[in-house]
Amino acid sequence: MKKLLFLILGILLILIAVLLIRTFTYPFKKNNSETKSVWKAVKNDSAVQRFSGGLKIPTVSTGELGNFDYSTFETFKEYLRKSYPLVYQNTENYEINKYGLVFRLKGSEPNLEPILFLSHMDVVPPGDADVKNKEENVFRPNDQPLPAVTKVAEDWDFGPFSGAVANGRIYGRGAIDMKGMLFSLMESMNNLIKSGYIPQRDIYLAFGFDEEVGGAKGAAQIAVHFKKQGLKFEAVYDEGGLILEKGSVKGIDSDVAVIGCAEKGFLSARIKVKGLGGHSSMPPLETAMGKAAIIMQRLEDDQMKPIMTPLIKQFFDNVGGTMPFVNRLAIANQWFLKPVLLSQLTKNNSTNALVRTTTALTMMKGSDGPNVLSPEVEFIVNFRLLPGNTVKDVKEHIAKATEGFDVEVEEIDNTKEASAISSTKTKSFTIIEAGIKEIYPDAIATPYLTIAATDAYKYQIVSKNIYRFMPIKINDPEKQSIHSTNEYLSIENYMKMIHYFEYIMKNYDR
Known part of the structure; x- marks a missing residue:
């Protein structure tokens, strides 16, 4: 018996030694903040005012498949033309589907594949807050009135379409997004043209106008146009990741620049559950709503299995060196502790979304009366698909959850698979890291999985190197302002963003 105990103790000691050695020798990414010189942001009042004027134009996209008021988009197009005459005069520029905008700055070597930068001009509504009967200081061509959406929402410190410049910030819906x-x-691009710089390869800008409602009329059509033209892009850059301020990511003791190398897929399903209707005074033993509740409970309790994808493994390899010892222990010893690591990651909303296809119950409809039993109850469940899971996998998951009940399942919205994963072993990626060092040398740059949908997905037909990253450093309150009240971008962030993109454009082929 003693021999067995000694044997077990010996095995445990060896195991502990192996775990510790692997933890202390694991090749976590070292952040080298040594740079020749750090670029200092200098306020450019003219640039700030041009941006402020653009925020005053309420290019709100809402409604089914982009069926919304386009009059403000006409105003916005004209504003860009007047604000950047050099860009319009020195590029090949044109419209796709009337409101999508494309700019091409020709390079000296047309045989090189071009690079493409994306954005979108549409913004979400300012919110459901009550509004004052007071018109806002918005941009008006020829003093023409704009839609009622420009009234001031009470929950905003400055009007959502004021473009107010105050407190070192530029306020307005769309300041960050996008x-x-x-x-x-x-x-x-204006600065490049003004300086007389000619890039080696062509540089394209493409701006959609309905990203917030799916991008079917904007980015999707621009991408198809590029495909028909036979264009293949060396790299595509869009929104997605940000520079997260130290302390905003629990357990990571550093600023972290998260670069989206992939994005999750999307499936929303309307599930109609059948049952017996009637009067609530004589209810059946099991109502349609009760059955729906069972299915919903199954969907929440038995979610799709968490997976440590190669992309997220690389993310933790990069940021793990700044994390507490216990986290480093688990990351360095996934051969043994992966189940424990995944269990911990799924307990937090933000990290749970990185390692599994998430399940979100969003809407429900039953009867219209408090004493009426509906013979049919419907609810909507939204899944965001992890790369590695497929739409087929999710459909099978729904079928299992609804087994034993009389249901109808209908897909709604824009079902799509998770995107392809772009490599980090490319010039397209390393130039992002170099650009980040220019403006935030202490930030850890790491690949990441973009949780939300972007226009970038549509451009997979013209490039395999697609990266989702906006070079602005934000804290938790600023993150919360996106699609919410008091959205703003600091002047420092804006100046650094201009420099970052200018750096990428100038140095891509150096």
Whole structure:
């Protein structure tokens, strides 16, 4: 018996030694912040005012498949033309589907594959807050009135379409998502043209107008146009990741620049559950709503299995060196501790979304009366698909959850598979890292999985190197302002974003 105990103890000691050695010798990414010089942001009042003016134009996209008021988009197009005459005069530029905008700055070597920068001009509505009967200081061509959406929402410190410049910030709906990136790209290209710089390869800008409602009329049509032209892009750059301020990611003791090398897929299903209707005074033993509740409970309790994908493994390899010892232990010893690591990751909303196809119950409809039993109850469940899971897998998962019940399942919205994963072993990726070092040398740059949908997905037909990253450093309150109230972009972030894109454009082939 003693021999057995000693044997077990010996095995445990060896195991502990192996775990510790692997933890202390694991090749976590080292962040080298040594740079020849760090670029300092200098305020450019003219650039700020051009951006502010663009925020005053309420290019709101809403409604089914982009059936919304386009009058403000006409205003916005004209505003860009007046604000950036050099860009319009020195590029090949044209419209796709009337409102999509494309700019091509020709390079000196047409045999090289071009690079493409994306943005979108549409924004979400300012919110459901009550509005004052007071018109806002919005941009008006020839003093013409704009739609009622320009009234001031009470929950905003400054009007959602004021373009207010105050407190070192530029306020307005779309400041971060995503007119800040659109105007910084225009400023960057404008600066290149003004300086007489000629790139080696062509540089394209492409701006959609309905990204917030799926991008079917904007980015999708632009991508198809490029495909028909026979264009193949060396790299495509879009929104997605950000520079997360130290402390905003639990357990990571550093600024982290997360670069989206892939994005999750999407499937929303309407599930109609059949049962007996009637009066609530004589209910059946099991109502349609009760059956629906069972299915919903199954969907939440038995979700799709978590997976440590290669992309997320690389993410933790990069950021793990700044994490507490226990986290480093688990990351370095996934051969033994992967189940424990996945279990911990699934307990947090943000990390859970990185390692599994998520399940979100979003809407439900039953009877219209408190004493009426509906013979049919419907609810909607939304899945965001992890690369490695497929739409077919999700459909089988739904079928298992609804087994034993009389149901109808209908897909709604824009079902799509998870995107392809772009390599980090490319010039297209390393130039992003170099650009980040220019403006935030202490940030850890790492590949990441973009949780939300972007226009970038549509451009898979013209490039295999697609990266989702906006070079702005934000904290938790700023993150919360996106699609919410008091959205703003700091002037420092805006100046650094302009410099970042100008750096990428100038140095891609150096």
